[in-house]
Amino acid sequence: MEGRTRGGVVWVEGNARERFYDSRGYGRPDGPALELAPVEAAHLLYRGDLDAVDGQGFRAYLASVPGLAVRFLVYKDLRDRGFYLAPTTRGGAAARDAGEAGDAEDAEDVDLHVFPRGKGPWDDEVAYRVRVVGERTPVPAARLGDATLAVVDEESEITYLESRRPTVSGTSDATLPEGVPAAMLGDRAAVWDPPAELYARGFYGQPLEGEAGGLQLSLLEAAHLAGRGVIEVSGGPDAVTERGREVEGDRFDRRLAVYDDLRGRGVVPKTGFKFGADFRTYADVTSVEELGHSELLVRVLPPDHVFQPRDLALDVRLAHGVRKTMVFALSDGQSVEWLAVERLTP
């Protein structure tokens, strides 16, 4: 059986519908004939179910359509895992196969609809909405949140990364005093005579033990607390924010917006430095003695951030290894949008 390319899709006549669509979910039927996206045609060629497309066998066809190899690998992998799946638009898929993946104007922002196991294109259910990218394809943060990325690395291994918009919330809520004197100390601050609840209930700062001790605060903690009147520093809250901008630039404003947002949601952010992140977070802090495991790792990014898949893989793998969820906080220094990314095994 042979296929012919017309208008970016592959047509197969004869009883193609019966052979490939009805029982195995390939293509879009048109009477007894079948319209196949190039990736479907490639898979049928690979399996030996089609003999040729435009006279080409599997190897030649795979090399002849730009970008098809990467898409084929994902299509095949998902088929091997027992799924039926369909390119979202056949012409569009063909256009994407031709190298236009990543065009922000795409009507549908994914490449493949993967149906639940046991279901197919004749049902009306989608298990995964998959975007296929090579490991070198930059992925704008704005295009994540409701899609699964299938990243094909340079050695043709596939990593699935599920993205979603998580609800970030907790129950931490400490009652704090007001007007506690604090001092700036270079790129941090100190409360030399801290009220106990600041650390013990609010989990603010890091105690410096000893008689001369006190509570060390990060600039973020200091800015947050000064902004709420809990601590008082010379120059007021602006002096803290100013100092933050001196050492971090705009990043400080973004991180402070996220810090404030988290505290407002009842979630306690502490530094994520040891995990290479901005914050690790605790959703339900009632006292520092009964602190549980931190749940999220948070990286703060500007809203127009563009991920390199490798950086995403690094963050997600690390978070997984320490049993936390990787969350990106996209902030312009005012509002915050949340994006969670996790490894997925379809």
Place this chain on the structure above:
Amino acid sequence: MEGRTRGGVVWVEGNARERFYDSRGYGRPDGPALELAPVEAAHLLYRGDLDAVDGQGFRAYLASVPGLAVRFLVYKDLRDRGFYLAPTTRGGAAARDAGEAGDAEDAEDVDLHVFPRGKGPWDDEVAYRVRVVGERTPVPAARLGDATLAVVDEESEITYLESRRPTVSGTSDATLPEGVPAAMLGDRAAVWDPPAELYARGFYGQPLEGEAGGLQLSLLEAAHLAGRGVIEVSGGPDAVTERGREVEGDRFDRRLAVYDDLRGRGVVPKTGFKFGADFRTYADVTSVEELGHSELLVRVLPPDHVFQPRDLALDVRLAHGVRKTMVFALSDGQSVEWLAVERLTP
């Protein structure tokens, strides 16, 4: 007992030498008097052993010397861990305390000599050569290799990162055929009829199972093999390198230099994508069936790379979590220098 600042150091008269140097290793004796670096003076103030420096107590003194807080935290932490230690140059340390840390012209490139437990400045042995940085201090790769970084994060926790120049070597060495036909396939290549040893002994490529299968090669593998005459592609080795530069720019040349270097050392590099790195490596591959655990994660960087401590923390933490050593390959596309960084608990 009081100290006075003169020439960037703190002088303590009386029996200071006896009290602080002879038994506890603070300062540099000058007759019965003692010259202290600001960080040593701060620690003695903190402990209550000194009453004041220039009339200031611990809190005021700590705030009065720019950059002293960060250095004090590390000095204190190492003392708490049972070490005696000394700023490398007292005037120099004072100059650094005044905010000049990171000056590449420093004669000595570290801030603290930490003596082995049980030893002190009167001995002639150094356990750790420590550079103190804040988490926001950029660290040039060229300044690592024989020092331990003490990174003080924004919440005043300390992470110690040991750097060294590792010997990278292995025993992998497969005998390969020559002139095997290969085809370019977008941003990868394929050997459609691969000799078995290419994968089974050399661990090159990724098999695509099935009748139509073959061996998929990354562009790096293809460039390496084409350069050695093992595979033949249309356009020769240059066509592969050219394609690599199209998709990765200069980075491809750096990565290929590192790939070639590793193979030359008997070490097999495979993609490190799932770990967010360039490569994971296997030192002793005799056959793919008996593959052990990969030992290193390799990130390729240009020689003038400047690390953000947070990125270093991320890489090192991930590598540790998967029981591998994080190694940076600094390459200009020709030569390669190796740098290993590991978390250290002093």
